[in-house]
Amino acid sequence: MEFGDKIKELRTKNQLTQEKFAIRLNVTRQAVSNWENDRNLPDLEMLILISSIFYISLDDLILGGNNVNNMTEKLIKDGSQIRQAKLNMVTTLIGAFLLFFGFACFFIKANSVEYVDASGILHENFYLLPIGFLFIFAGMVVFLVTGIKFLIAIIRKKTA
Structure with missing residues (x-):
């Protein structure tokens, strides 16, 4: 019924x-x-x-x-949409944090002091450059994958 x-x-x-x-x-x-x-x-x-x-x-x-009636279908659909929205929000936040940490690594590297100690060893935090690039790359991948999934969902919704 x-x-x-x-x-x-x-x-x-x-x-x-x-x-x-x-x-x-x-x-x-x-x-x-x-x-x-x-x-x-x-x-x-x-x-x-x-x-x-x-x-x-x-x-x-x-x-x-x-x-299964139309109310059950509505509740199932609403639950699915809420889960998808939460997933999109979480992945967007993760991507933003990854980008932030990547740019923070570049900022720290640019503003850090490089020096040579008494024994002639150069002290430089060079490791921040590859870590910064890694964080930025990971953030971009997260945004790209989330965006593609969102676009696919919109296309499926329009064709359904």
Whole structure:
């Protein structure tokens, strides 16, 4: 059973009009109508309120039996999008930190003092140059891979 059919069945079984049901949920009658006609779906907080009004478990309300309905698909899709957004944010932060550390290595190298000690040995922190290049390269790779994955996701979304 689709989510809209489930809401309509529960509402009519409890002898509520769309208007009365909307008042109890503090939404408009049009919102209830959109839910029942599967044009729109309520958010999670609204689902919890609906389940408490009708004394029905969230499993029964969302899943509506053994078949996957449009509400279940929406929740799965929303969860997937949230995970993808978090992954993009984390990889962007990692790339930014890598770039920052790379440029910090160059800055330290440029502002450090090179000297020759009493025994004639040159003291220079040359190692900062390859480390800086490594950090910058790694940061660019992270940004490039994240950007390509994001573009692929947008293209797939447009073609679907």
